[in-house]
Amino acid sequence: MSNERLMTVLIQPHVSEKAATLAEKANQYVFRVRSDASKDEVKKAVELMFEVKVDGVNLLNKPGKTRRFRNVTGKRNGFKKAYVKLQAGQTIDFTGGSAR
Numbered sequence: 001m002s003n004e005r006l007m008t009v010l011i012q013p014h015v016s017e018k019a020a021t022l023a024e025k026a027n028q029y030v031f032r033v034r035s036d037a038s039k040d041e042v043k044k045a046v047e048l049m050f051e052v053k054v055d056g057v058n059l060l061n062k063p064g065k066t067r068r069f070r071n072v073t074g075k076r077n078g079f080k081k082a083y084v085k086l087q088a089g090q091t092i093d094f095t096g097g098s099a100r
Contacts, residue, residue: 001041009037009045013094014081026085029092033059033082042082052090058083 013019014030022028033042039057046054064078086092 001044003048006041006045006048009034009041010049010082022083027088027090028083028085031082031084033080035061035080037080037082039082042084046084046092050092052092053087055085055087057085 011032011034014032016030019030022030029046031042031046037045037059039059042057042059043054046052046057060081060083062079062081064076066073066075068074
């Protein structure tokens with residue numbers, strides 16, 4: 001795997017109430033990833049980008065929902081999520097700001 005490929009595996013952090021709870025209590029972080037990403041690629045991408053040690057990765061395919069507006073039906077896009085568990089003592093700071 002090339003570094004260019006690893007830099008494109010992670011799309012964005014998935015921000016939700018459940019993700020915040022997991023980050024605080026279980027040292028797990030949730031990311032939206034490419035639909036063709038594997039566990040090994042996600043692990044290497046997180047270790048490369050955030051300089052942390054990953055303990056495990058779980059992947060989840062979230063299918064798109066069918067929605068309706070008046071008489072027009074449509075479908076939202078699905079996506080893939082990765083739950084990344086870090087080793088003890090490791091954290092990821094998404095804000096990027098310095099603590100004062």
